[in-house]
Amino acid sequence: MSGSIGILKKELRSYFYSPIAYVILGVFLFIMGVIFAKFVDIYQHFNSVQRFGGGQGITLDKLATYLYQNMAFILCFVTPFLTMKLYAEEKRQHTFELLFTAPLRKFDLVLGKFLAAYSMMVFMVLVSFIYVFFMILWGNPELPIIGTTYLGLLLALACYVSLGGLISAMTSSQAIAAVWTFIALLLLWLLQSLGQGITAKTGFVEWGPLLVFLSPLGHFNSFSEGLIHVKDIVYFLSFTLITLYFTHCVVESNRWR
Amino acid sequence: MIEVKELTKKYGDRTAINQLNFSVARGEILGFLGQNGAGKTTTMKILTGFMPASSGTASIGGYDVFENPLEVKRKIGYLPETPPIYPELLVTEYLSFVADLRGVPKSEKSKKTDKVIELCNLGDVRRRLIGNLSKGFRQRVGLAQALIHDPEVLILDEPTVGLDPKQVNEARNLIKGLRQEKTVIYSTHILSEVAATCDRIIVIDKGNIVAQEALNTMGATGNLIKTEILVRRIGDNLKQRLSAVSGVKGVNIISNGTHRLVVESEAKEEIMAEVSKVVVESQSGLIRMSPVQQALEEYYLSLITGKGGSLS
Ligand SMILES: Nc1ncnc2c1ncn2[C@@H]1O[C@H](COP(=O)(O)OP(=O)(O)OP(=O)(O)O)[C@@H](O)[C@H]1O
Ligand SMILES: [Mg+2]
Numbered sequence: 377m378s379g380s381i382g383i384l385k386k387e388l389r390s391y392f393y394s395p396i397a398y399v400i401l402g403v404f405l406f407i408m409g410v411i412f413a414k415f416v417d418i419y420q421h422f423n424s425v426q427r428f429g430g431g432q433g434i435t436l437d438k439l440a441t442y443l444y445q446n447m448a449f450i451l452c453f454v455t456p457f458l459t460m461k462l463y464a465e466e467k468r469q470h471t472f473e474l475l476f477t478a479p480l481r482k483f484d485l486v487l488g489k490f491l492a493a494y495s496m497m498v499f500m501v502l503v504s505f506i507y508v509f510f511m512i513l514w515g516n517p518e519l520p521i522i523g524t525t526y527l528g529l530l531l532a533l534a535c536y537v538s539l540g541g542l543i544s545a546m547t548s549s550q551a552i553a554a555v556w557t558f559i560a561l562l563l564l565w566l567l568q569s570l571g572q573g574i575t576a577k578t579g580f581v582e583w584g585p586l587l588v589f590l591s592p593l594g595h596f597n598s599f600s601e602g603l604i605h606v607k608d609i610v611y612f613l614s615f616t617l618i619t620l621y622f623t624h625c626v627v628e629s630n631r632w633r
Numbered sequence: 634m635i636e637v638k639e640l641t642k643k644y645g646d647r648t649a650i651n652q653l654n655f656s657v658a659r660g661e662i663l664g665f666l667g668q669n670g671a672g673k674t675t676t677m678k679i680l681t682g683f684m685p686a687s688s689g690t691a692s693i694g695g696y697d698v699f700e701n702p703l704e705v706k707r708k709i710g711y712l713p714e715t716p717p718i719y720p721e722l723l724v725t726e727y728l729s730f731v732a733d734l735r736g737v738p739k740s741e742k743s744k745k746t747d748k749v750i751e752l753c754n755l756g757d758v759r760r761r762l763i764g765n766l767s768k769g770f771r772q773r774v775g776l777a778q779a780l781i782h783d784p785e786v787l788i789l790d791e792p793t794v795g796l797d798p799k800q801v802n803e804a805r806n807l808i809k810g811l812r813q814e815k816t817v818i819y820s821t822h823i824l825s826e827v828a829a830t831c832d833r834i835i836v837i838d839k840g841n842i843v844a845q846e847a848l849n850t851m852g853a854t855g856n857l858i859k860t861e862i863l864v865r866r867i868g869d870n871l872k873q874r875l876s877a878v879s880g881v882k883g884v885n886i887i888s889n890g891t892h893r894l895v896v897e898s899e900a901k902e903e904i905m906a907e908v909s910k911v912v913v914e915s916q917s918g919l920i921r922m923s924p925v926q927q928a929l930e931e932y933y934l935s936l937i938t939g940k941g942g943s944l945s
Contacts, residue, residue: 378733378736379733379734379736381733382730382733382734383734385730385733386719386722386726386730386733389721389722389726390719390721390722393721393722394721469717469718469719469720470713470714470715470717471717471718471719472717473678473681473683473711473713473715473717474711474713474717474731474734474778475734476682476683477681477682477683477706477709477711477713478706478731478734478735479703479706479707479734479735479736480734481703631683631684631685632684632685
């Protein structure tokens with residue numbers, strides 16, 4: 377455990393010393409701001425239409441849900457930038473020789489690196505809380521829903537980060553790691569719509585629903601509707617843990633070569 | 634302290650090291666010599682637990698490298714071939730990170746960091762980014778990293794590569810200063826370096842050990858060594874008197890301005906002592922007496938080119 381804290385500290389240091397963290401934070405907040413402004417616009421438009429007796433109104437909660445769905449998607453683009461260097465850079469700099477010859481316990485390395493990238497992501501998401509703050513000032517959104525949405529977001533981010541780490545462990549080029557992480561996360565999201573169109577069946581396995589289940593989108597959506605299902609939590613946690621375990625295996629296999 | 638038995642490593646079907654057997658006693662400094670691709674780095678990577686061997690065993694301080702990796706790793710300091718540095722960190726931050734990895738207790742961390750900074754002459758660059766340091770300084774940071782937790786065993790892969798002559802000297806002295814206190818294995822291509830620092834050397838060629846001996850008998854397996862003697866004048870009957878020492882096989886006097894004697898003899902300390910006594914007694918004015926390094930060099934080359942170990 378003490379080993380993973382050492383690694384965590386060092387990784388955080390590296391993040392703050394490189395301009396990337398700041399650039400990403402800035403860009404992320406900017407994009408979220410633009411989306412937020414757009415939604416506020418839509419909200420006002422719908423509500424003014426409604427006031428004159430036409431159409432359906434839109435609630436602040438719905439607005440928050442959209443905002444968070446967009447945030448969860450945008451974070452797919454952010455993740456690769458934070459996870460690409462985790463292992464790829466160690467391989468390129470020959471620093472695995474330091475890490476593997478230090479008396480670390482079995483999962484220290486993978487755990488420390490995961491926690492570092494994850495806490496950066498969590499930090500970004502927490503900063504985005506300013507938008508929620510505006511909403512609270514301005515209307516009265518249902519706070520419990522916002523709470524569950526944040527929970528869903530944090531769980532989804534754990535998946536993203538672990539997947540990014542796994543891909544980074546498979547290459548020694550940060551650029552390749554970033555591109556593949558992005559593609560993989562996008563595919564995960566698309567599984568949802570892909571699955572919905574599939575009706576094929578092999579024995580007991582219904583491929584459509586299986587793909588839908590594998591995509592984080594549906595699981596995340598139920599959080600953003602204010603629902604906490606055990607199956608969703610289990611999905612996110614097991615996804616993360618299995619990916620971390622694979623990462624451990626891939627990192628270890630580097631030593632055999 | 635270090636026991637290696639039948640150690641073999643294959644990369645695919647290429648054998649990098651083949652059934653190595655050797656041991657290193659506590660407090661000994663072992664030089665690991667060999668050409669490019671001989672298998673030095675491979676052996677060290679296995680000893681440090683970085684990678685597993687294909688077969689055979691290695692143990693350090695009684696712990697098997699493969700079965701008790703944690704205990705072994707606690708005892709070892711390792712400087713890999715490429716110094717494992719993070720260019721984005723300051724020297725002090727990097728050393729503090731390594732101290733964390735090595736489980737150095739918080740209370741001792743700053744003291745130990747200061748100590749290695751001093752040992753490796755890093756005082757001037759302690760607050761600089763490692764990425765901005767020159768190659769030699771990075772190498773010194775790598776050396777500091779290997780020493781920070783005060784390990785019992787040091788495994789150094791070409792520690793003096795990239796250092797300037799003054800630093801090479803200091804690094805050698807540093808390593809020599811560790812004699813008795815620590816067990817050191819270090820690899821190099823430079824024979825004179827081994828001669829200057831090691832107790833014993835192992836010569837490895839294409840994955841096989843071709844020579845393994847204490848340094849003072851090196852180059853003399855059943856053969857003769859040459860000693861160069863500088864004197865102020867050639868005393869009475871010096872040549873005859875030297876030739877009469879038992880064990881001396883030949884004496885050559887080369888006088889051109891300075892007086893140089895090359896004595897060829899069996900490699901025994903008694904003979905050396907006797908030879909020096911004779912030179913002194915003949916009132917020749919002994920200036921210097923040293924083994925002819927050339928012999929070592931020749932011997933080494935003959936080992937690794939496989940032309941037998943004879944000296945001429
Ligand atoms: N990862 C690897 N995959 C395949 N072969 C390898 C690998 N690493 C080393 N080898 C081979 O193993 C042999 C020994 O290599 P090693 O690096 O141990 O040599 P060395 O004695 O350290 O050489 P140098 O003096 O150049 O550092 C070489 O023939 C090398 O080509
Ligand atoms: Mg080498």
